[in-house]
Amino acid sequence: MGGNSHSPCASCKLLRRRCAKDCIFAPYFPSHDPQKFAIVHKVFGASNVSKIIQELPVQQRTDAVSSLVYEAYARVKDPVYGCVGAISYLQNQVSELQMQLAVAQAEILYIQMQHHDDDEPVTQIPEMGMVLDHNFPSSSNVIHHDSLSRESVFGYDVVS
Template structure:
């Protein structure tokens, strides 16, 4: 019994700093020192353990907080995040950063100006699409009319009879052609003359 009491006393008297880094026990999470979040670093204040801004403005991305801070202010961002449930805070931060970027580009309209421009582009593209579809319908109807006209013309006029392969038009046949297979009747040896030269 005495040995177990002394062991418990020894373990309880040890502080987390006196434990070696190779020991299996680790210090409690409250004693882990992390770098301050980007918001606290920019605001030059101590980053608390339960900082509302820390999960959404990491120290590796300070521009994100700088942009939102310029437009909304740190107190408004903190107040807005505290009023929201944790499941919706990440979306709220991304929306604030997007709106802040839009406000820096267009101080008057912000993201509404971008939305208006995109809606105008959609309307123009829809008008172009409707025009192209109307042209396509017109061309298809013209093609159908042309095919119907050709079919009607072919039905009204009977096709000419095909030429017979045995009928040869001798009127156009040149008897003096070097390719003439019929010898000249006036000069019977003319067919064979080139062979004897």
């Protein structure tokens, strides 16, 4: 970082202009990584990128540049959907997992109801954590319920 002879940032190098001391791009597009600027320039255009950076508070500019670079790469990789392709892929995964979760919860409910039908001592199993607690010799809720008589457990069941 020396006086007049500092090397231009990647942006100024590509745009073939003098890199001023207060160059808006210099902190985010170092000369050793020319591809980073080349790609946002290709997708968004240098002047748009500079406008976006300038309108943001300094502490948010690094994140903004990262997301612009990410979006630009995604657009080049997938000219049709860009990063929307990744977003919709992940949204599909989320709804698929939500469906699996709903199925698993229904299965748990079904198993709990079968236990009731078998007329076995009822332990309330509202959460997996409490099921696991069952094996520990602690004074957890589950063990407390176990120590009650069946009638009072049923009574508790009905009331709650």
